[in-house]
Amino acid sequence: xxxxxxxxxxxxxxxxxxxxxxxxxxxxxxxxxxxxxxxxxxxxxxxxxxxxxxxxxxxxxxxxxxxxxxxxxxxxxxxxxxxxxxxxxxxxxxxxxxxxxxxxxxxxxxxxxxxxxx
Numbered sequence: 082x083x084x085x086x087x088x089x090x091x092x093x094x095x096x097x098x099x100x101x102x103x104x105x106x107x108x109x110x111x112x113x114x115x116x117x118x119x120x121x122x123x124x125x126x127x128x129x130x131x132x133x134x135x136x137x138x139x140x141x142x143x144x145x146x147x148x149x150x151x152x153x154x155x156x157x158x159x160x161x162x163x164x165x166x167x168x169x170x171x172x173x174x175x176x177x178x179x180x181x182x183x184x185x186x187x188x189x190x191x192x193x194x195x196x197x198x199x
Contacts, residue, residue, distance in 0.1 A: 084173070091173045095182050097156045102195040104150035105188060111150070112179045115143035144171075 082090070099105060118139030125132030151158055161167040182188050 084169070087169055087173050088177055091170060091178050092181065094159065095174070095178050096187055096191060098151065098154050098158050099182065099188070100155065100191050100195050101150070101153045102192060104153050105192050105195065107146050107150035108179065109183075109188070111143040111146040112175055114139050114146075115175045118143060 099108065118136045121132050121136035121139060123136075125134075125136055161170065
């Protein structure tokens with residue numbers, strides 16, 4: 082599957098596994114933390130190697146929080162078929178589809194829906 086096909090598939094899978102209000106609130110903080118962690122990793126390579134630890138910690142905390150958030154969902158994420166599948170899907174969600182979900186208004190729609198008990 083090409084990366085664009087993966088993005089398309091993952092986009093269809095995003096709303097059903099992001100409906101729990103706690104998971105949505107975790108994602109609104111954890112995904113930017115994941116992205117920031119990567120920025121800090123790059124800064125660590127260029128500016129100061131001590132930043133590498135901060136970047137790695139940010140990424141680890143983000144992933145742990147999102148794993149917990151997804152455990153609260155009624156609909157679970159499809160099982161990963163291996164390490165490569167995990168990495169591709171992770172980066173597709175963190176750097177592409179979450180932002181589409183947020184800025185398209187679907188994050189807010191899911192949040193409102195989950196708050197109203199729908």
